[in-house]
Amino acid sequence: MWGHEIRAMASTHAIIAASVFMATVLPAALVRGFSVYGTHLLWLYSVSGAVTAVSVAVFWLLGITPPTKKHTVGYKLSRLFRSCLYFFLSCLFFHTVVVLYGAPMIESALETFSLAVLLTSLTTLRCLCVHGPNVQAWIRVFSRHGAMSVWDTCLQITVACTLVGAWVGAFPIPLDWDRPWQVWPVSCSLGSTIGFLTGLVAAPAWIHYHRKHLTYKCK
Template sequence: MSTSINLRLPNKDTFNLLIRAHLCLVIIITLIVYIPMNTNLPFDVINECLTAVEFFIVFLTVFQIVVNAIAVPKYAQLKPVVFKVRNILKVCGVLILGSVNFHCIAVLFGAPFITSVAETFHFALLLTTTTVLPSLCVLGINFSTWVRVYAQNCPDVGAESILYYSSIGSVLGAWLGALPIPLDWDRPWQVWPITCVLGNLGGYLLGVCAGNVQLYLHYHRSRKFKLT
């Protein structure tokens, strides 16, 4: 899969916002996953998977809306977001459709069909939160933009490239997270969907890091060329 990046760089304020906000995001999620797993604090992904997933869904939803839907357009001097009833209904419809699709795909890939329905749907909601929701916040409901970013692999450097890599990382991480489940190790973390949740979050964070590293390199390289 080759990626053709559009070198339309964000301005300095948008660049600083993206780098700092996503750095904080990576640190916070890493600490929230790691610390409860090694202490008796709540939100332990292994012992309280559904509670932890609910927390991550709320946290990531707030982050995506505040940073990508409100702050980035403001700093990038784009048109402000207009909250029309029709647009809100479309967004809700896309989110519901994404969650149902991910739930069905998880079942087709081997997730329990009759049992663990709540666990599967929580996993589908988390996957929607790390892929569909940020896509709506960054790209809006103009699906020609979705085609350019995902089908044509041609995101702009900045919020779109971070979205592109984090979405791919989320899906690949969730898929790779399923590999240890059938192994006969009898570990508590092999229960569905713990490894897929951790794989989803891990892939998402790696994608965020990859997108930010690319943004940082392109931005400072362009500034160097301007100076010379």
């Protein structure tokens, strides 16, 4: 029934996953001494930058974003501004949550904030792309009957996978193995990235297998 949409979604996800892959490989070729553990922040920002750029571009090209009501330049500018503001606020929100979870408050604030940026670019950015700067709509999407389209279901799955990945990523930190990936925030950012990639794969697959049971209300 939605073969077309699922195909579009799968290819979008393939592009995004490729961008994560390139963001890991390209700097290794360009920057000397680059490694995921050693220069972790660089890797982190390159991944979140790549994901941000590619998602915005792909979703804009596909036209998933709900059509704006007005077409004036001022309105578009204010939308853009609000999106940026929400992006930043979401970074702060994630930062707070991570600190409340027990991350060091002062010592590695930069690392914590970088993790927040990564989480934002993997989760909030997608919400922005799909629903625009509308927090009410975001909250409503994450309920059992809140999904209005295939893309909403996909949003639910990827966001949940990413957050669960980051949560599970915190588990190895107290262990006394002395591995480089146990350093804060490497395991969490790796966990969230792996969770995100899993979500990218799982979402189209899940939707494909459940396409008989999925029904959406009209918008």
